Amino acid sequence: MILFIKLLLAHLLGDFIWQPNSWVADKEAKKHKSIYLYLHILLHGVLAAILVGEIQFIPYTILIAVTHGIIDLVKLNFQKENTKRTWFIVDQIMHVLVLVGVVFLYKGETINFLWFNNQFWILITGVLFITKPTSIIIKTIISIWNPETQNSHDDNSLAKAGNYIGVLERLFVFCFILTGHFEAIGFLLAAKSIFRFGDLKEAKDRKLTEYVLIGTLLSFGTAIATALIVQVLLLQLF
Incomplete structure (x- = not known):
């Protein structure tokens, strides 16, 4: 289990956190x-x-890197502008399946270098997942809708403010659940609704309202689900 968590953390870092948009654009253009x-x-x-920290695991890291490249090349060559969302989902599923396969293939003993305990690896992976990776996933899911009114209001907003708000609200929800303060989630959702109400009322756009509502529910839902999964995994260690 911990081996898979470490590999998943490495994947999140490499595919989302430390992959600039300029890299993505260059890959899509030049393949x-x-x-x-x-x-x-x-x-x-x-x-x-x-992250695994074992010399005998080196051949498996090469396998992960090579298969990652093959999967990315397939996606880059076959995706079209209107199929990017589908290929993104397929791409991520294939990467995770490779990690699962590597865990099953690996027969060596796990060496614990005592960098951090098992709880740390579970927590850091959960926290990392609900930041930029979740933002990208939600953006990809709701990309099939693009209210025209949304674009007209972007000029009056802070740069990437919506993205940062989403990350912060998910981190708050994550912490509230792990500390047993479920009621605080309701206050957070109510506070966001109050601040958003004025903008939506002024816009008088039902499509924009539904767009924001879907994004908010996906954001809160993902944070709640991730926190509950992390909570279950942590309980299994005791």
Whole structure:
């Protein structure tokens, strides 16, 4: 279990946190000719090797890196502008399945270098997942809707403010659940609704209201589900 958590953490770091948008754009434009594709592949291998921390696991990190590159190349070559959402989901599922396969293939004994205890790995992976990875996932899911009114209000908003608000609200929900303060989630949701009510009322756009509501529910729902899963995993360690 901990081996998979470490590999998943390496994947989240390599695919979401430490992959700039410029890398993604360059890969989509140049595909196999993009140097950033190979840097991305190398990064995944290095991250897996560092986080697992076992010399005998090196061949498996090479396997992870190579398969990651193959999956990314397939996506880059076959995705179209109107199928990016589908290919993103397929791409992530395939990467996770590879990690699961590697865990089953690996027969060596796990060496604990006592960097951190098992609770740390579970917590950090959960926290990391609800930041940028979840933002990208939600953005991809709701990309099929794009209210015109949404674009007209962006000029009056802080740069990337919506993204940061989403990350912060998910972190608050995550902490509230792990500390047993479920009632605080209701106050947070009510506070966001009050602040949003004025903008939505002024816009007088039902599509925009539904767009915001779907995004909010996905954000809160993902944070709650992640926190509950982390809570169950932590309880199993005791």
